[in-house]
Amino acid sequence: LVDRAVTQIVTPGTVVDDELLSPGSTNYVACVASADSTDSDESDDSAHHAVAAVDVSTGECLVTSAADPERALEELQRVAPAEIVVGPNARVDPAALDGDAMRTEFDPDVFASSAARSTLKKYVPRPDAVVGNDAELRAVGALLAYAEYTQGDETLDYVSRIQRYDPRDGLRLDATALRSLELFESQGPSNGPTLFDVLDDTACALGRRRLQQWLRRPLVDRERIDARLDAVDELTSRSLVREDLHDHLRDVYDVERLVARVSRGRANARDLRSLKATLDVVPDVKDALEDADCDRLLSLRDSLDELDDVRDLIGRAIASDPPMEITEGGVIEEGFDAELDDLRATEREGRQWVADLESSERERTGIDSLSVGHNQVHGYYIEVTNANLDSVPDDYTRRQTLKNSERFYTPELKRREDEIFGASERADALEYELFREVRGDVGEESERIQSVADALATIDVLTTLASVAVENDYTRPELGADGIAIDGGRHPVVERQQDSFVPNPTDLTESRLALVTGPNMSGKSTYMRQVALIVVLAQVGSFVPANAARLPVVDRVFTRVGASDDIAGGQSTFMREMSELTTILHHATENSLVLLDEVGRGTSTTDGLAIARATTEFLHDEVGATTLFATHYHELTAVADDLPGVQNLHFTVERGDRSDDESNTPNGDADSDVTFLHRVAEGASSSSYGVEVARMAGVPSSVVARSEELVADSQSGDESGANSATA
Amino acid sequence: LVDRAVTQIVTPGTVVDDELLSPGSTNYVACVASADSTDSDESDDSAHHAVAAVDVSTGECLVTSAADPERALEELQRVAPAEIVVGPNARVDPAALDGDAMRTEFDPDVFASSAARSTLKKYVPRPDAVVGNDAELRAVGALLAYAEYTQGDETLDYVSRIQRYDPRDGLRLDATALRSLELFESQGPSNGPTLFDVLDDTACALGRRRLQQWLRRPLVDRERIDARLDAVDELTSRSLVREDLHDHLRDVYDVERLVARVSRGRANARDLRSLKATLDVVPDVKDALEDADCDRLLSLRDSLDELDDVRDLIGRAIASDPPMEITEGGVIEEGFDAELDDLRATEREGRQWVADLESSERERTGIDSLSVGHNQVHGYYIEVTNANLDSVPDDYTRRQTLKNSERFYTPELKRREDEIFGASERADALEYELFREVRGDVGEESERIQSVADALATIDVLTTLASVAVENDYTRPELGADGIAIDGGRHPVVERQQDSFVPNPTDLTESRLALVTGPNMSGKSTYMRQVALIVVLAQVGSFVPANAARLPVVDRVFTRVGASDDIAGGQSTFMREMSELTTILHHATENSLVLLDEVGRGTSTTDGLAIARATTEFLHDEVGATTLFATHYHELTAVADDLPGVQNLHFTVERGDRSDDESNTPNGDADSDVTFLHRVAEGASSSSYGVEVARMAGVPSSVVARSEELVADSQSGDESGANSATA
Incomplete structure (x- = not known):
């Protein structure tokens, strides 16, 4: 029933299988391109090096550019891609990047402006309205072409939100700063906690990813910062709302990836049910935010589309506890489709008839050991042990001979068998058809669903920031x-x-x-x-x-x-x-x-x-x-x-x-001499703490004493030294 | 045919499977024990903390002790064990060790002096002659008890060389020195080359392990050092001898581990053949050393026992290209055992008769498509297609019915079949018996073989040191x-x-x-x-x-x-x-x-x-x-x-x-200003090279100029500074 072919190429940056992705992490494939230096008509001098990135598992897509290749590299570093496609003549060198992103070569033709534009046109009506300059156009166009290639050359409909941003809108943190401030990775020998670990009290994978994005790219716009702070502030004072939101958001599945799977036609019935379970949370979240005060929370609340149509469709169409497989029936809810219901009724009746057959035949033939069974090869049969073969009625036809028994069928059993299997097979096929229709219909709404996911992610992060603030006694800056x-x-x-x-x-x-x-x-x-x-x-x-x-x-x-x-x-x-x-x-x-x-x-x-x-x-x-x-x-x-x-x-x-004879303190006895007050x-x-530490470490006392003497000498001569340095 | 039971416990320090061991490395389990501090009769005050180590894969066993727990720890570090058994009250703390040795708890009773003595007695006739003090006795006794435990509670006969050494006989290199001199491990981020890598041109695993041991424990005895240097010296001047030795030693298998396997009764026929191949090298090695001059090489040559008896036994007994399995025949050479030869002859004749049967029966029956075959369940058969069933002779008995043919046997075929299988089965069992006898006989000679291995290892290292010296233009110190x-x-x-x-x-x-x-x-x-x-x-x-x-x-x-x-x-x-x-x-x-x-x-x-x-x-x-x-x-x-x-x-x-306006040199243009001559x-x-490097790195020229000014100022005031420091 399912066509099988090589439909997907799995690369580090374009994995979409949940088994291969960590739940709350982004997984970007990025692309770098530089504007052709011979393009003398390029007027915007500040836009020569572009970075685009897409998370194929969620459809999130970013593009930005900078005049300085270093600056573009910095943005690439922040995106932390798993894989990088480097355009021809790109003057951004991913080799300078931290981490172990795979570098991929791809058809240079897709980087041409015209090719990139026609790729991008499949995703947005007016490509040039989305990108800021030619380098960005090339980067995002080529990136999408590569992403399509890995996903079997299909347009990735769920990549509908191509976000262009100006690197100047964010607080700059280069690789050195990201590393030394230990935002995401501990520098210590043992993998210690990071700032992200401390902040991450998110309830769902959506929030976890959003928090990472925020932390990677802090703001510089005071209004936007204050809007977030207002929301966090309000939530810190409402512990019940916070708990409520956290509890509800815990039931939120990774909708971004679910929707992407729906759009790619790879979602199964369980995915749709998970999507519905998530959407069911929306009214509760809206309720929790009913008394919200600040603008940010209000606008988030208002942006929560309850998506009744989608929830209703899934609720009516998809069985509540469906199997993994979508081709073997059991995925469509009873009552959704009359023809399916008829087929299932036929199948059910037939099976019931067979189930009743054993007792009725025992009665008819008087063979108490008679049994009715089924196997894959021969279908239904009536089994009679050799001892009772004499009692077999005339309408029994021999089907199979075993060592101690014979198996038979009757014309009616044969007819019922054909009916049951025919109905079953047709029903399975119909279910698959219906499922694909429903999935397609849900897929049509992916943009609306993604914007709900977007709002839920932000609500989760704001709630988390408020909880962390309360728990750790933070204050509003x-x-x-x-x-x-x-x-x-x-x-x-x-x-x-x-x-x-x-x-x-x-x-x-x-x-x-x-x-x-x-x-x-x-x-x-x-x-x-x-x-x-x-x-x-x-x-x-x-x-x-x-x-x-x-x-x-x-x-x-x-x-x-x-x-x-x-x-x-x-x-x-x-x-x-x-x-x-x-x-x-x-x-x-x-x-x-x-x-x-x-x-x-x-x-x-x-x-x-x-x-x-x-x-x-x-x-x-x-x-x-x-x-x-x-x-x-x-x-x-x-x-x-x-x-x-x-x-x-x-x-x-x-x-x-310490007593006067400090220079004679025996080794190891001086541990308590210095206390670090921090x-x-x-x-x-x-003061000369260095010498104290030497003493604590057990350096021979004569060496410690001599050091103290030398320090005293040099301090007495310090004036001249300081003067010569400040001259 | 083989008894199966839990006969071995695999721990990091007691692995013996070649698949789990790296070829030229030692794999020690060590044991630390301290003399009971209440033992007031302990006269030798310098022997309170002992370290013992055994390489269960080769049988090498070491024991040493020191008065200072730090010193004992240092020896433990040099041994670089994969696993450490810590005795009760041991005052050597393996937690302070570099590396990731597993720490194992074991029955404290085996550490008692009396228990340790009786364990050790199984390996050497007079335990107290081998160890230097009570702590050493406890350490090595307990260690062997643990090793026996892991190998299925059998005495490890091949652990015959228990070497006691005084830590004072070696150049001391503590963990810090081993690490910072990069003898065995590179400190760099990428695993760079080490001193061992530079020296390791050994031809065989024996030599590789020996080189590690030498490098881990350099000598302090001038005579011993000079003896080695004499040998290296002589070999540097004889390039043909060196090449000869290297070529021959390349054919040397890891005899230490082979012999250990032989003694443990785990060697197969291939192992014995490998042992023989190694021993075959000995006469060549002796030949190569025929004109040796220096004492060390002479004594090595003389210590090479050609072991004709062992080689002859293996050569006569073991098939030259035997299978892995030792229970399914093919391991014993023809001519070694008359009974076996008879059985094999019977089997061979039987099979030949069957092989000839097809043509003879075709001729007799006139059925051209008649074929003779064999399967696991039914044994030999004569197969006739249904079309020819009429031509089947009377002495054919039906054995099996297929769709298009019938299979038969004849009384003679049945008799031959029984004869063939009987002979084959008895031959396999006899081969296994004979093999175990031969293996046991070879095992009896393990001490002699180990001392040959010992000499070959040393010859390999000396040859290697000479080659490395020549190749890299080293000189004799x-x-x-x-x-x-x-x-x-x-x-x-x-x-x-x-x-x-x-x-x-x-x-x-x-x-x-x-x-x-x-x-x-x-x-x-x-x-x-x-x-x-x-x-x-x-x-x-x-x-x-x-x-x-x-x-x-x-x-x-x-x-x-x-x-x-x-x-x-x-x-x-x-x-x-x-x-x-x-x-x-x-x-x-x-x-x-x-x-x-x-x-x-x-x-x-x-x-x-x-x-x-x-x-x-x-x-x-x-x-x-x-x-x-x-x-x-x-x-x-x-x-x-x-x-x-x-x-x-x-x-x-x-x-x-540089021209006069050096303080105005534009950034980045100054790369060639400083050359490190090393x-x-x-x-x-x-001179102020620090400032030069700052300039090279592109620090703004005004900062560089100001730095130069400050340096000049401080140097003009240097006299006073230097005086205050030397006062």
Whole structure:
């Protein structure tokens, strides 16, 4: 009944089987294309490198472009595709990408503008109204051509929402920042928790994917951010509504993928039933939002189409607990189709007649051991043991001889058999026909269903953000401030791993550049990341882990943080460090947030200090970016005296009381001498904690004593040193 | 025919199946035990923590002990076991071990001295003569008990070589050193080549395992080292002998594992044939060594027992290309057993008679389409098509009716059939009996075979070391010198990855402590490791990558080299750095080689410099260890002026000619300004290469210019700075 042929090519980016996809994750195949450089008529100079991506399992499709190939690469990185189709002459190099996306070669002809336009025309009436420029047209057109190719050269009707966006509408987070802030992947040796893990309390796969998208691309538009914050705010105060929504959304299936399957003609009856179960939730969700106040929630509520027609159709047509197979009957509900009902009645009556036959024949023949059976090869039979063969009536015809018995049929049994099987076969075929009709009808409504899915996804994320805020005691950030001012800020991930996390304030309003000193383990890195994460969370539209937070809208977060030494050989940490620094110094603006953790470590202290100081001055004088700069160069802290916008912060350490003979403390007995308070304070760190740690580690006491002596000596000569550095 | 029962428990350390083991690797299960601390009669205070290890696949068994639990752990680390059985009250904590050895709990009773002694007695006549102390007795006894348990509670006869060694007989390499010198595992992100990879040109698995053992445990006894070097030396000058040996050894199977399988009664006929093929090599190997000069090669040659008896037995008994199965015949050679030959003859004749039957019966019956066949259920038959049934003779008896034909047999065919199958079955059973006898006889000789394997392994390694020396232009080191003096030294691994590796001299004779400065990428780390690897290679008995090398015999190599920053959170690099430093300062002797790569980076520069200086002074004044200390603290180099045994070395960089307006060089145009020569020179590095690298990386020119200005300022004030540090 089913035609079988190679109808689908499975590649990492175009998988659609649920078994091969993780439930709440996007799975994009992306495409990069550059506008032909000989196209001199290309007027928009800012649109030469395009990235398009489609999730074939859900139909979501994105396209964007940038003038700078690096910028396009950044967008490609955010999409985190499983597979990349690279256009001819594309000047975006996916080899520079993090992760292990497969690179696919595909027919270069599909990248031609005209070919791309005609591909795209199958999806949207006016292709040029959807894309922003020629590179985008090529990228999305070629991408869809590739997607069609993998899915058996059929138009993918469910790819109806091609979203074009401007990369400038999002907070920029390059690969380095995504990695070092551990938004999605832990940097630690053991796969530790990430920001996403902390936030992910979503009820359904739709919400989980949406949360990923939001986190990957925080906003820069204050109105949009505030709209989200309003909604989260309202939900934080309504715990019953929140619980209600969460409970209902738990029953939501992955509608995006279901609808895509429906449209591809690959959905079975169970999929349709799952779709209905999801749609049944919609009225409840609308009810829960009945008293919603804020615009965002109201518009979400209003956008929830209850889709009564679709629900009714599925409810009437599809059996409530259908089998996996759609060709063997049992998928269509009784009462939906009169002809089917007739056929099923015929079949039922016939089977009943056969079921009654055994007792009636026993009675007629007087053979108590007579039995009626059925097998695949011979059909129905009446079986009589050899001992009773004498009692067999004349109308019995021999069908099969066994060792101890014979099997017979009668003309009536034969007639009934033909009737039953004929009806059954026709009914199965009819059910399959009807099912395909229903599936087709539902598929026609895929756009409406997708927009319901869209609203449900957003409601799930907003509810989740509210729950997480309540659970973890987050606060609503105030956006639009002139500088970062955080009261009692916490690191959202680290605070969940520790019993008592010490909150710390941040004030980067007057002095926007802070030099952070203090020993290792004291909390510098955590502190810097916590500030960046609070900024990111706020621009996602989430509450933030702090008592209060007034924040600017940041255009980009830069990070230059501890890279691991490549001790195997050639590759230089310092060169990489300088490259990262270069990116920051060239691209940061006064609206950027810059995290620098140890600049200049991989070279001589003289050079390192000089570079660190020159960098500080440049960021202060030329760029004006909000900056947190952790350093072991205590000499650098003198800069704060010279530059008005530079402040010093340090992490405090408490020294235990020790008797006078401290240099004679035996090894290993000094463990309690230093306590890390993880508390930030104003001013530069001064004490020699490094020597304390050496003592704690058991370094011979004579070495510790000599170190202390040397530190004291150098501090007494410090004035001249500091002067020479600030001259 | 074969009894099946649970006869073996497979654990990571006790696997014996070739499919589960990598060919040239050892696979140890180890056991740690500590002497009971209440045993006050324990006189030898230096023997409280024992480590025993057995490779169940080869029968190799080791036992050692140390007074210091750390020391015992180090030995455990060197063994690199796949599994560890920990004795009750063992004070060696395998959790501290690198790698992922499984920790197994086992019956504590087997650790009791008396129980351990009686276990060991099954393997050696006088247990107490084999072990050095009670802890060793417990460890090896319990270990063998565990090994027996996993192999089905049978005595493992092939574990006949229990080797006790004193840890003090080896060059100490702790886990940190093994790791950072990359002897067996690359530290790089991509699994790069290791020292073992460079050396491993072995011809057979025996040699590969032996090379691993040698590399894991270099020697400290000058005579033993020289004996190996003499052998390598001789082989380097005899390329034909080397090639000859290599060719012959290529035919050597993994005899150690073969013999173990023979002894366990798990070898099949192919295994015995492989054993013979290996033994056949022995006379050739002896021939190749006929003109050997040096003692080591001579004694190896003499220790090669040709084992004519074993070879002859296998040659006569085992078929030359036997099947895998040993129960279905075909494994015993014709002529080995008269009864077997008779049975096989009977079977053969019977089959021939059947084979001839078709033509004779066709002739007799005149049925041209008559055929003789055989099937599993009905045995032999004569098949006649229905059309010819009339011509069937009277002596045919019907056996089976098919659709178009009938099958028959005759009394003679039946008789022959019985005869054939009877003979065949009896022959198979007899073969199996005979095979087990032969295998048992060979098993009796396992000790002799193992000592041949032992000699072949050593010959393979010596040949390999000679080949590697010739191929890579290594030179024979001169041992027993007072300090390290290397002319044209190279890094054995890095030189193989680079087109042109720059050799460098090392002179640590007069001044035994060298401070090494220079920018990253200039070759400091490679240089320091190269010195350590040359020392290790020499003490393994290998030639070394240098033009000339005079070396002391070193007791231990210490390394404190760049650890990766743990940026995920809590754990402090600096604390770990200080712990590693502590180990060095407490345990290094004047005979040790110490590598320090950046001490004090994870703290303030003041503290770091103080600790670095105090460390230098301590190593110089108190310890007297040969030390290479790479540092970015250029201020530290002033120490050389104060301490006679400290010298400065630096890595040179060549600056390209640049015009006067160097501070205005546009970004990215300066790539060729600095060339890393990877060449070491006397004195301290002075120039500001860090700033150059910043320029190369594209840091904005104003920042580079300002950095240069700051460096110049600080250097003009350097006198005071240096003075304060050396005060």
